[in-house]
Amino acid sequence: MAPLANAFELFEKIQSADISVHPQRCVVVRNRRATCSKCADACTSGAISVRDNELFVAGEQCIGCGTCATVCPTCALEAHRPNDVQLATAVLAAARANGGEAVIACRRLVEAAADALDAEKVVAVECLGRVEESLLTALAAAGARRVVLVGRECEACEHVAGFRAAGAVCSTMAELMSAWQCPTTVELAEKLPSSVRAAGPKGYDESRRNFFFRAQEGARLVAGVAAEAAVREAVGAPEEAEPPLVKVMDDGTLPHFVPDRRERILDNLSALGEPEDRLLMTRLWGHVVIDAETCNSCRMCATFCPTAAITKFDDDDGTIGIDHYPGDCVLCRCCEDICPTGALTLYDEVFAGDLLSGTVERNEMKPPKYDLTSPKKSLFMFRDILDCPDIYER
Structure with a gap:
């Protein structure tokens, strides 16, 4: 990398x-x-x-x-264009127009069908890879009975990776809907369902179809940016001002950020009620397990965790360690990659009940042999490695 x-x-x-x-x-x-x-x-x-x-x-x-x-x-x-809110609004409207069945289709298939489709009942996207779980769980929470993602897994198509990503999303949704005992189904299909067929000669509205496609004209680029700015202003959302570089915070960790999509997924699942308390295997969440004997207590996992799914604790009695909240884990595997002793393993199985309950797992660690914040840590390490106390700084 x-x-x-x-x-x-x-x-x-x-x-x-x-x-x-x-x-x-x-x-x-x-x-x-x-x-x-x-x-x-x-x-x-x-x-x-x-x-x-x-x-x-x-x-x-x-x-x-x-x-x-x-x-x-x-x-x-x-x-963006469409952003998550725009896409969700359009798909929810299309589902209502189609009797509770949401149909999201590859642009190329929609263009090929042209006048045979009812513009109110299908939403076109550049690639099915655009569809993710915050949208699909929102549809489930809104009562959609079925979601159909229409595309073709063609090796000759440059979008085949997007089709496979959509397949992974569908697999995750099957797990979630089963655990939450929700009747909403999400499926991949190669053909547009008959429910979106045009009833009369009007056919597919060109302007509506192109609304969700990638615009090439400069005027539409400006319009898209302006529209998003207007929406942000209307809802009173402040502009995000991120620093140009990642800087360590006062607690010795890098800044944390829980993706809005992840928070929306949990909100949508909460709206569906309580799940069966069973293990889920998805692409979304992970569960950290630490081998206490191998761990050197450096807690670099907490330092670099992007979402604060892993955080440090230092109790007054001298007990140290990390807390782990699976609900905020995004399965990025950064913690597993950077663990210097290989003591940390990230599993892709989590208990469904832990996602909404805020369950935090406490991992106590032995005090580190060296003060990792000390400028003399290298000196102390070399004395031990060489078994020679007569090593001094100059």
């Missing part, structure tokens, strides 16, 4: 009206030992790639499909 500075600069190259970039949230920017490459693996156009262990970004190749934002665990990448 790219060095720290390179990763930071390269990500900014993909900034556009389609994709917002927050490098400070990227685990590779936060710690160069992190191995996450999910955005590059899922990029449908090759705009983000990893070659010879370095990250490359070709902003001019970005088609704004939003797949990278779907797979990014920390929301370092966010999709």
